[in-house]
Amino acid sequence: MTSETIFIHESAWIDDNVQIGDGSRIWHFVHVQSNAKIGRNCVLGQNVMVGPDVSIGDGCKVQNNVALYKGVTLEEDVFCGPSCVFTNVLTPRAHVERKREFGLTLVRKGATIGANATIVCGNTLGAYCMIAAGAVVTHDVPDHALIAGVPGRQIGWVSRTGERLGEDLICPRTGEAYQEKDGRLLAL
Template identity: 75%
Template sequence: MIHDSAFVHESAYVDADVTIGAHSKIWHFVHVLSHTDIGENCVLGQNVMAGPHVSIGDGCKIQNNVALYKGVTLDRDVFCGPSCVFTNVLTPRAHIERKDEFGLTHVGRGATIGANATIVCGHDLGAYCMIAAGAVVTRDVPAYALMAGVPAKRIGWVSRAGDRLGDDLICPRTGERYIETDNTLSLSEE
């Protein structure tokens, strides 16, 4: 079902059994495979491939040349930078069929994945984390973590607004306070 207010460019291919929510935009040369759900107010840029069996939450922005394979779930408000990569098998070989080994990848609400970053399948990215451009994620990422490098390591924390947090753990943009406990970060209830 494609909502009446959604826009699908004439060069895009949308297979059967797809849901596209209100006000979403599907741009040039996109292919949405069957059993894929796209929420409201999403943007899929040029040459994006999504599916089959992919879930994209409301408000997601997926930049050009991104492939979301079976098993990828994006919570709401996720940003996928241009040409970022989601793998689907840990040990691929051209001569061995491994479609039954696809790893699940869950990306939490509000996360940002930078351009050309690689997310190795089977790992979860926590809410509001930020993955630097070109980073290679090879393990689970905590919420609010700022990850960079190959392999990606936590180099700091970011706020829900995406600003790097200093030692005081106060967002310079919003004034929100965060609490660090056991190498995890959470929003203060104050």
């Protein structure tokens, strides 16, 4: 946190023992709790909460009003849309202490989570997958899968650059070709 390339807005609150990478920007009313790790060139939008022991990889963008609870790990280049939700226990009750039961949630490299989507804890979102706005993810998501609905279901595939793939499985933006094999999408 000693680098001159890190921007932390005066209204943000950063606890002790936090690592923040060069080029990162932390905006209004953000709270980063102890032992959190934020990579290089990340952006945390207004009113983001980063819980204790959370790890955020390089190049992530976390939009306004997102809470990343203990147990959430974002790999590199993850995009979390405004007000998306990460749960931390499967069966919460106000009168039952469940802090030792937080489920782990892993979001792999390049994944996108749309605004107001809900990610139920204990699941892994595959690399470069795309979760549509408002979707509710209740299971692991394959790499490159396009998930929409409540509950979330796979409705297609997306390329590394986030373009929806047609039947030819060729990215319209880059020309990158993919192949579907055993329910997975592989880059050629």
